[in-house]
Amino acid sequence: MSDPRTLAVYNSQADAYVEMMEREASDDQMIGRFIAACPEGGRVLDLGCGPGHYARRMAETGLQVEAIDASEAMVDRASRLPGVSVRLGRFEDLTTTARYDGIWAYFSLLHASRAELPAHLDRIARALKPGGVLFLGMKRGNGGGRDRLDRYYEYYQRDELESLLTDAGLTPRAHWLGQGAGLAGSVSGWIVIRADA
Template sequence: MSDARTIAVYDRQTAEYAAMMDREATRDPMIVRFIEACHPGGTVLDLGCGPGHYAGRMAEARLSTEAIDASAAMVERAAQIPGVAARLGRFEDLAERDRYDGIWAYFSLLHAARADLPGHLARIAAALKPGGVLFIGMKRGSGSGRDRLDRYYEYYERAELDEMLVAAGLTPVDHWTGKASGLAGHPQGWIVIRADA
């Protein structure tokens, strides 16, 4: 799960994070790829939804959109978006079975402890319908640490993520990489992987 210090940062900086997402979510090609990969009209989950910008894009695409986040301030914002059913919760609260056509875990699971990630991925695999799709975004690198805002991160490379996804019963089918600054303003490499159930 995300630690209390990380959640506190998001509670304090909700407005700043939302302003950043106002810019980024509208031009991010990954959300388009995710929507196209999901069954039309299907049920999707934004796991670690933040202020709900990506969930809003899903709802606009006529997907039945649920969202979960550990920050109460973020959930309050996400819940105001038309078509988004947002609730407060942590990664380990995901208990659904065969419910979702798609799960969007976009730069959220990187806040979870490395030892907890296999369990989170197993819950995701169980929650996806057969043929469902996961998009997972992580920061690239090794080890763990906190950024200048005091958020906790785990860093991964593709081979390790692919191995963990396969162990959870998912099949990596595509990936993309790049570099971005994010809220902390420090450019870092990232990877997004699509994995199918």
């Protein structure tokens, strides 16, 4: 997430975003699927962690959790969570090799430009251990643009995402579709893809 206008929204709307995530994360079945796909006690990364609701769930199961976000306000909130090692950083700051058993990129990479996404996925593939798992959440649609809060989004269809994941050396294994209203209040479709290293 490198767009300064998008980051400004997350910094200024942090309290409202935390309230929304308190509701959404508690009912989200995807995090359970991710945790089940990771080895017990494994090392995982929450890439674009926001206030850390999902990172907290991971840590509660005994996973070794690292988290990164580009919003100072979000990092401040996530850093208060027990069992979570969080730092301020951008997607391009992921430079490790074969470190993680799982990477959770849940509705974060949708803020990256379309041109940058292949390089981000390459970094993720490199950072995963052999057999590691990625859960990628994105909004469904075409093109890109800003929502009413001024956050920038890129929208994707399943076939495009699966092609990009395959090009990065990852193997799509499963996907889930749905729809929901986020912080901006507008309903949109989403897709979550599990891809294995």
